[in-house]
Amino acid sequence: MTTYKLAVIPGPGIGAEVVPEAVRLLESTDLTFDCRYMEIGYEVFKKTGTPVPDEVLTEIRKTQACLFGATTTPVGVPGYKSAIITLRRALGLYANVRPAKSYPIQKSMKDVDLVIVRENTEGLYSGMEFELPDSAYTLRVITRKATELITRFAFDLAMKRRKKVTVVTKANVLRKSDGLFLEVSRKVAEDYPDVEVEEAFVDVTAMRLVLKPHIFDVIVTSNLFGDILSDEAAGLVGGLGLAPSANIGADYALFEPVHGSAPRLAGRGIANPMAAILASKMMLDYLGENRWAERVEKAVVSVLEEGKVLTPDLGGSSSTKQVTDAIIDAL
Ligand code: NAI
Ligand code: MG
Secondary structure, X not given: OOEEEEEEEOOOOOHHHHHHHHHHHHHOOOOEEEEEEOOOOHHHHHHHOOOOOHHHHHHHHOOOEEEEOOOOOOOOOOOOOOHHHHHHHHOOOOEEEEEEEOOOOOOOOOOOEEEEEEEOOOEOOOOXXXXXXXXXXXXXXXOHHHHHHHHHHHHHHHHOOOOEEEEEEOOOOOOOHHHHHHHHHHHHHXXXXXXXXXXXXXXXXXXXXXXXXXXXXXXXXXXXXXXXXXXXXXXXXXOHHHOEEEEEOOOOEEEEEOOOOOOOOOOOOOOOOHHHHHHHHHHHHHOOOHHHHHXXXXXXXXXHHHOOOOOHHHOOXXXXXXXXXXHHHHO
């Protein structure tokens, strides 16, 4: 039987509380995992001068996938760049995949089943910034290569789903950068005659997500727009406590809850572990363990349906550990 080698990076805050729970759930399956715990981020930066040291990257590359919790990115520390953004770029994880699906809870809109595919390496998160006296600049970078990769990824995904792609830009204003994004996406679309393509502006899309989320299947967009729209979509289906994501590259993938370290919630043992557990479900799919992936999702859904063991963000009063226990029992 295969042993899956995993890099496990819980990170600070609630990352350190939910990731061990996801690992506990993985270990309750009949699969075997070799978990290698690692650290990146601000504490590492203070010791080594870089948030993601080369040695850690080397260790990560020896594994098949990474389960990641969260980072805390302090604002206004000179020379510091977000560890997770640095890591995504270093590992070439070009596609950030964020599903939003209706779950059986009160706060969830019905009939939502969409995936936001967000370009993960450039856009307004290019990291290219500079200052002049009394002004500051961030470069929005859109390249033909990265756009082709991300749009192709979205169309391939749509072929396995309801065969619809919404290409989201602001090409009417960002004429150069989103003009290119649109041009490349149209070219890629030619290879997928069975997929229905819709082009939409980001502002209208934000509104339609709230009014008619069920019309969307796969949404593909650049980095910042995808970041915002995916948090919005998460809000529609129950909040950050339920939102998982995958960061996928040509030969490696990292799975994480959409949420961050939530410092104010940390240390109380009541963070919702479901987002991290659903992220590990996405990882099981990636590793080819689709049957276990399905069982994990069903177990989460049954705990939600029963509604007895929930963390406070979903209106319950149970702890992180109790929720994981209930999911493991349902498995
Ligand atoms: P956040 O996602 O950490 O938390 C926002 C709010 O959502 C929290 O106050 C909490 O009420 C709720 N929440 C999030 N996850 C939850 C869970 N599992 N269970 C119950 N409630 C939950 O975002 P925030 O507060 O804006 O950022 C905190 C830190 O996290 C910052 O330093 C930020 O840079 C970092 N961050 C890191 C991310 C990553 O590692 N991928 C993503 C987002 C933020
Ligand atoms: Mg975000």
